[in-house]
Amino acid sequence: MDNMEMDELFDKLNALVKEKKYRELKAELIEMNEVDIANFMEDLNSEQTVVVFRMLPKELATDVFAALPVENQQQIITSITDNELSVIVNDLYVDDAVDMLEELPANVVKRVLKNSSPDTRKLINQFLNYPDDSAGSVMTAEYIGLRKTMTVRDAFEYIRENGVDKETIYTCYVTDDTRCLEGVITVKDLLMNPYETVIGDIMDDNVIKVTTTEDQENVAMIFNDYDLLSLPVVDNEDRLVGIITVDDVMDVMEEEATEDIQKMAAIIPSEKPYLKTDVLTLARNRIPWLLVLMFSSLFTGAILLKYENAFAAVPLLVTFVPMLMDTGGNSGSQASTMIIRGMAVGDIELPDAAKVLWKEIRVGMICGFILASANFVRLMIQYPGHTMISFVVVLSVFCTVIIAKSIGSMLPMLAKAIHLDPALVASPMLTTVVDAASLMIYFTFASRILGLMNN
Amino acid sequence: MDNMEMDELFDKLNALVKEKKYRELKAELIEMNEVDIANFMEDLNSEQTVVVFRMLPKELATDVFAALPVENQQQIITSITDNELSVIVNDLYVDDAVDMLEELPANVVKRVLKNSSPDTRKLINQFLNYPDDSAGSVMTAEYIGLRKTMTVRDAFEYIRENGVDKETIYTCYVTDDTRCLEGVITVKDLLMNPYETVIGDIMDDNVIKVTTTEDQENVAMIFNDYDLLSLPVVDNEDRLVGIITVDDVMDVMEEEATEDIQKMAAIIPSEKPYLKTDVLTLARNRIPWLLVLMFSSLFTGAILLKYENAFAAVPLLVTFVPMLMDTGGNSGSQASTMIIRGMAVGDIELPDAAKVLWKEIRVGMICGFILASANFVRLMIQYPGHTMISFVVVLSVFCTVIIAKSIGSMLPMLAKAIHLDPALVASPMLTTVVDAASLMIYFTFASRILGLMNN
Structure with missing residues (x-):
C-alpha cells in the first residue's frame, strides 16, 4: 500500500468514526497492521481514541498501544479500568513499558505501577534505573533462555511453549544455573540440526555481548559490524539480564544521527519530533x-x-x-x-x-x-x-x-x-x-x- | 571481548603471521567471528592476505570474503584459481557479489562472471542493472519461498533442506505459480502452530512490500516504522524478485545519514570511508x-x-x-x-x-x-x-x-x-x-x- 492509498484508507476510517459506524470500522481495523492503526489513531481526539481502542481485540490492542505516542497512551490509561490497565501493562514488553513511563506524569506512572504484577513492577523499576543512552535502557527482558543439556527437540518444545511473549525467538541464549551466559544458538542452527543433537554441542560459545552500562552508540556499531538480530546484555558478574533487538537499535541509530546533526548545527539535541x-x-x-x-x-x-x-x-x-x-x-x-x-x-x-x-x-x-x-x-x-x-x-x-x-x-x-x-x-x-x-x-x-x- | 582485548588478539595473530606459525594461527582463526577475521586481514599485506585466506575452512572462507573490503577481495581473486573463485562466487549472497563487482576493475569483473554458474551470472547481471540507491540495488535473491497449500510440517522440511543458503529464514514468503506474492509467514508463526496447519490459513496476506525502484531511504523508513526483519521486493507485475534484510538496511541508514550530513556541510557525498x-x-x-x-x-x-x-x-x-x-x-x-x-x-x-x-x-x-x-x-x-x-x-x-x-x-x-x-x-x-x-x-x-x- 503506498502513501496515497493509505491516505484514502485513513479518510474512509475517519468518516466511519464520525458517522459512528463502529461495526464497519472494526472490520477494517482488524485487517490492518498495528503500526498503521496507531498512525490512524494519532490524529483522533481524546474521546475517539478511547472508543477506537476499546473496539480492538485484546492482543491487537496491546500491540497498537505499544505503537502509540505517549499522549495517546495517557488518554487511554486515564479512561480504562484498573483491570484493563493491568492486562495491558503486563502484556507490554518491558522496554516499551519503560519508554512510556519515562514520559508520563508521576500520578499516571503511580497508577500504572500499582496495576502491574509484582514481577513486572520489579523489572520496570530495575530498568528505569539504567542511565539514559546505556545498553540497559534499550534492552528488554523477554528472551528465550535455554540450557546446554537440552536437545534440539527440547529447545523447540520450550520455544513453542514460551515463545509467544518473547520479543525475539530467533536467537536463543544458553545460561547456566547462575544465569551466566554460556553460549548462543539461532533457530536456524536448531532447524538445521537433527532433533537429538544436544544444544551444548552446537551452540556458539564465542558470544558477542555488552554490559548494561555500555553506550548505546557502541551498541549500534556492534549490531552494524556483526549484522546481528539481537545482542545479549550482561551485568558485572556476566549474568544475562536482557537482550537488545535490532528494531530498537534502528531507533537508536536514527536518534544518534539526529543528535549529531543537531549538535553540529549548534542546537541542544532533543529526541522529540x-x-x-x-x-x-x-x-x-x-x-x-x-x-x-x-x-x-x-x-x-x-x-x-x-x-x-x-x-x-x-x-x-x-x-x-x-x-x-x-x-x-x-x-x-x-x-x-x-x-x-x-x-x-x-x-x-x-x-x-x-x-x-x-x-x-x-x-x-x-x-x-x-x-x-x-x-x-x-x-x-x-x-x-x-x-x-x-x-x-x-x-x-x-x-x-x-x-x-x-x-x-x-x-x-x-x-x-x-x-x-x-x-x-x-x-x-x-x-x-x-x-x-x-x-x-x-x-x-x-x-x-x-x-x-x-x- | 572489548576493544583492548581485540587489539591484543590482533597483535598476537600478527606475530604468528610474521613467524609463519600457520598451524597455531589457523587454530586461533577458526574460533573467531568472520567479521573479526576480516578486520584482522584488512591490515595484512597482499601476500599475507592470500596466505591467511587459504588456511580458512571453506564455509568460513566465503563469509570472511564477503566481509572484506574490496581491495582485499581483489587481491584474493587475482591469486586463486578459477575453480576456487567459482566456488566462492556461487556461495556469496547475490547482494554481496554485486556490491563487490560494482567496485572491481572491468577485467576482474569479467573473470568473476566467467567463473559463476549461469544462474548466478544471470542474477548478478540483473541486479547490476538496478539503479543506485533503489530497493533493487539493496535486495538479495536468497529467500525462502513457500506455497499456501503446504502444511507447517512441509514448511519446516523445506526450510531444513533449503535454508542453509538463504540470507534469512525467519520470514518466509508465500507465492503462487507465477511467483506473485500472496502472503508472508514468520518462523515464529510456524513454531506456534500445529504441524498439520495449512500455510494459507495462518499466513498474513496483508504484506508490506516495495517495488524494485523504490528509494532506499523510504525502504529504511518502512523498516523503522514497522520493525521488520526483512521486506519483500516485487517487480511491476507484483512478482517477488528478492528481499531486503535488516542488516543491509542498517548500512543504508548509516549511509543516508552520512550523506545528509555531508551535504549539509557543502560536501559532495561519498560512500568511501x-x-x-x-x-x-x-x-x-x-x-x-x-x-x-x-x-x-x-x-x-x-x-x-x-x-x-x-x-x-x-x-x-x-x-x-x-x-x-x-x-x-x-x-x-x-x-x-x-x-x-x-x-x-x-x-x-x-x-x-x-x-x-x-x-x-x-x-x-x-x-x-x-x-x-x-x-x-x-x-x-x-x-x-x-x-x-x-x-x-x-x-x-x-x-x-x-x-x-x-x-x-x-x-x-x-x-x-x-x-x-x-x-x-x-x-x-x-x-x-x-x-x-x-x-x-x-x-x-x-x-x-x-x-x-x-x-
Whole structure:
C-alpha cells in the first residue's frame, strides 16, 4: 500500500468514526497492521481514541498501544479500568513499558505501577534505573533462555511453549544455573540440526555481548559490524539480564544521527519530533549556543575594528571580508564534518590524528589553490588596476583554506581526546575560530604587502 | 571481548603471521567471528592476505570474503584459481557479489562472471542493472519461498533442506505459480502452530512490500516504522524478485545519514570511508560548493561596499558586522537543520509548511528578543555614549534572527517542493542568503535611524 492509498484508507476510517459506524470500522481495523492503526489513531481526539481502542481485540490492542505516542497512551490509561490497565501493562514488553513511563506524569506512572504484577513492577523499576543512552535502557527482558543439556527437540518444545511473549525467538541464549551466559544458538542452527543433537554441542560459545552500562552508540556499531538480530546484555558478574533487538537499535541509530546533526548545527539535541515540540522548548534548545557564538563573534568584530585605518585607507578591502570569512568557515566545516562523522561511525580514531592532519593540509592546498586561482581571474577582470590588493586577497584565500581545514579537522579530535563530545564542541566553535584566523591572515598580508600600518 | 582485548588478539595473530606459525594461527582463526577475521586481514599485506585466506575452512572462507573490503577481495581473486573463485562466487549472497563487482576493475569483473554458474551470472547481471540507491540495488535473491497449500510440517522440511543458503529464514514468503506474492509467514508463526496447519490459513496476506525502484531511504523508513526483519521486493507485475534484510538496511541508514550530513556541510557525498579516500577525491568533493559559495559571498561583499560611506561616517558600525552575519547564519542553520532532518526521518511533510513557518517565526521572536536584550546590556556597558548605534544593532539582531529562522525553515521545504534534495540545496545556500539579508537589515536600520545616507 503506498502513501496515497493509505491516505484514502485513513479518510474512509475517519468518516466511519464520525458517522459512528463502529461495526464497519472494526472490520477494517482488524485487517490492518498495528503500526498503521496507531498512525490512524494519532490524529483522533481524546474521546475517539478511547472508543477506537476499546473496539480492538485484546492482543491487537496491546500491540497498537505499544505503537502509540505517549499522549495517546495517557488518554487511554486515564479512561480504562484498573483491570484493563493491568492486562495491558503486563502484556507490554518491558522496554516499551519503560519508554512510556519515562514520559508520563508521576500520578499516571503511580497508577500504572500499582496495576502491574509484582514481577513486572520489579523489572520496570530495575530498568528505569539504567542511565539514559546505556545498553540497559534499550534492552528488554523477554528472551528465550535455554540450557546446554537440552536437545534440539527440547529447545523447540520450550520455544513453542514460551515463545509467544518473547520479543525475539530467533536467537536463543544458553545460561547456566547462575544465569551466566554460556553460549548462543539461532533457530536456524536448531532447524538445521537433527532433533537429538544436544544444544551444548552446537551452540556458539564465542558470544558477542555488552554490559548494561555500555553506550548505546557502541551498541549500534556492534549490531552494524556483526549484522546481528539481537545482542545479549550482561551485568558485572556476566549474568544475562536482557537482550537488545535490532528494531530498537534502528531507533537508536536514527536518534544518534539526529543528535549529531543537531549538535553540529549548534542546537541542544532533543529526541522529540519537531512538530510535537513546543515553541518555548525549541527556543530553549537554540538560545545557549546562539548566545555563546554571538559573544565570541564580537572577538572577530574587535579584530575588524582594530584594522579600521586599513579600511579607511583602502575601502575596497572591506568588500572581500565576507568572502574570506565564508570560505574559511565552509572549508573548516567541511573538514570537521568529515572527521566528526568518521569518528561517529568508527572509521576514524584518535591515533589517526597525524594522518588526518596531513591529509587535510594537502586537501587544503588543492582546494586553496583552485579557489585562489578562480579569485585571481575574477579580480584581474573586475579590478584590473588593483594588482597588489588582488595579490593580498588571493594569498589570503589560499592560506585561509589550509588553516581552516587544519583547524576543522583537529578540533573534533582534540575534543574527543579530552573526552568531550566532538559534534557538540567542534562544529559550533569552529566558525568563530576560523573567522578570527581568516581575518588575521587577511590583515597581516594587507598590512605587510600594502604597507598600510606602522609595523 | 572489548576493544583492548581485540587489539591484543590482533597483535598476537600478527606475530604468528610474521613467524609463519600457520598451524597455531589457523587454530586461533577458526574460533573467531568472520567479521573479526576480516578486520584482522584488512591490515595484512597482499601476500599475507592470500596466505591467511587459504588456511580458512571453506564455509568460513566465503563469509570472511564477503566481509572484506574490496581491495582485499581483489587481491584474493587475482591469486586463486578459477575453480576456487567459482566456488566462492556461487556461495556469496547475490547482494554481496554485486556490491563487490560494482567496485572491481572491468577485467576482474569479467573473470568473476566467467567463473559463476549461469544462474548466478544471470542474477548478478540483473541486479547490476538496478539503479543506485533503489530497493533493487539493496535486495538479495536468497529467500525462502513457500506455497499456501503446504502444511507447517512441509514448511519446516523445506526450510531444513533449503535454508542453509538463504540470507534469512525467519520470514518466509508465500507465492503462487507465477511467483506473485500472496502472503508472508514468520518462523515464529510456524513454531506456534500445529504441524498439520495449512500455510494459507495462518499466513498474513496483508504484506508490506516495495517495488524494485523504490528509494532506499523510504525502504529504511518502512523498516523503522514497522520493525521488520526483512521486506519483500516485487517487480511491476507484483512478482517477488528478492528481499531486503535488516542488516543491509542498517548500512543504508548509516549511509543516508552520512550523506545528509555531508551535504549539509557543502560536501559532495561519498560512500568511501575518509581514511580510504585519496586526497584528490576529497578535494574534488569539496571544491564545487566552495567555489559556488565563494562567488555568491561576493554578493555580500558588494552590499558591504555599497554602504562604505556609512563605515566612513561611523567606523564603529563595522565591528558589528561579523556578529550579525554569524548570528544570522547560526539561527538560520539551526532552523534548516531541524527541518531537513525532520523531513529525512518522515516527521515533517510539505503540507506542514505553514505550521513550520509560524513555529519558526515565534521561535525566532523569542531567540531574537533574548539575543537582542543580551546585546543591549553589553552595548550599554561597552559603548555607553552610542545609544542610537546600540539601538540599530539591537533592532537588527532581533529582525535578523526572525528572518534567518524563516528563510532557514522554508528553503528546505521549497527545495523539496521542486523535487530537489533539501540537504543539498538548503544548507549550503543558506549562509549566503542570510548573510545578504542580515546586512541589508542592518544598513537599512543604520541609514534610517542614524540618517547616514540620502534616502
